[in-house]
Amino acid sequence: MTLEASESERPGAHPADSAPVELSVQDLHAYYGESHVLHGMSFDVPRGEVVTLLGRNGAGKTTCLKCIMGLLRQRKGSIRFSGTELIGMQPHRIARLGLGFCPEERGIYASMTAEENLLLPPKIQEGGMSVEEIYRLFPNLKERAKSQGTKLSGGEQQMLAIGRILRTGAKTLLLDEPTEGLAPVIVRQIGDIIKRLRASGYTIVLVEQNFQFASTVADRHYIVEDGKVMEMIPNADLHANMDKLREYLAV
């Protein structure tokens, strides 16, 4: 534990900040059967920060989150979460270390009501939010509590998918394109939530294609292309790097 901490605070590794690294991905390779999808991805997520993975469709962002959660078995390299190596570990063990996963397709269970969905994930650590707190954060969910989960609107389903992992006590969240396909009002609402979570100490990995949105919530951005991290841009430098970003993200 102390060894890991001192390693991650190695002088020169992160000149810009002093927070310890919560999640560190190093030289990650991933495969779907024969096809090699991640080609040595590396990035660090300091504790308490909101970090984005920005990149075009098919760049490998979702694959990277699946590797972290252990949902993609064919992975090589190193993924360390608060000092523990995750490569080779089963998904349920990884989750219980304190990771909350919100998948791109949201994963709302159709056979359950909204509230049952909210209550489904088991508590993995102390300090999770109560159901009341989550309803205060997402008032819509309270009104829809008894509706079938998949009958909720896209925005409500997204809020349910985020709310669901706040009850568990996980303090590091992986959010895969939470704003995808949602109306601007809802996007703003989700942005507010992310800022509030950051303020209360959560560490968040946010996968995004919308860098306008990303710039309003994140501390730093990792640009992903062809299964590699091409560049790290601190949020403060985002505007200076606009042209480069447009090039990376242009379709």
Next chain:
Amino acid sequence: MIFDLLGVPPQALLGQLLLGLINGSFYALLSLGLALIFGMLNIINFAHGALYMMGAFVSWMLLTYLGIPFWPSLILAPLIVALFGMALERTMLSKLYHLDHLYGLLLTFGLALIIEGAFRTMYGVSGRVYPIPEILRGGTNLGFMFLPNYRAFVVVVALFVCLGVWFFIERTRIGSYLRAGTENPELLQAFGINVPRMITLTYGLGVGLAALTGVLAAPIYQVHPLMGFHMIIVVFAVVVIGGLGSMLGAIVTGLLLGVVEGFTRVFYPEASATVVFIIMAIVLLLRPQGLFGKR
């Protein structure tokens, strides 16, 4: 009155209705187990009949070789067979989940043949009698009919177990994991649930239900290496009619078809062995997903 009109004495009708209910509760227990297993494992468990037979045989062996009577057997035999089933799941079935349904079906079919073959080699093809436990012998005269106590007991136990399993799945926390695991096991595991272990336990539960059915059936039918083979064919028809994947569907359809079979035996005995399959054909034509199936 209406029975008299049809020329059938009510005594015979009620007798057949009771027999139908008993068969129906066996169908319900067996198809409930099949539906559970299919939901979590994505495998059509062809070994279900053989495991039902094992339940009856283990109960008979416990009595014959160890002198363990019916009541402890009612728990012990399903437990033993469930452990055997879980060992099968860990060592063999679990290797097939990433493949097509067909492989699971073939493997469990093979396992059924091996299990039934083994018992046939050891015990031949003649049936063995399992005595009805003392306090359930005899019957009760209800006035309009004579009700054998053991048969009434079987129906009540089967109904209780079915309702218990249904309650467990629909109303408890572990049950909610089971339902979620049926729908999206990957995400459930990413929430921290040990899904592989849950799959093993679900198979154990389904197999245990089959074995319990066998223990209950032992005093009614003879204990016979092929008793499961005859039973499972009808149960598969029940499952097709009810629609795989619905617990409630499995229970209701099982009971209903047992009763329909009973009635057919009264009014048109020639068709009693085939009526379930005729219904299956009609359901497949009109509602291929089954009465309770979705999509």
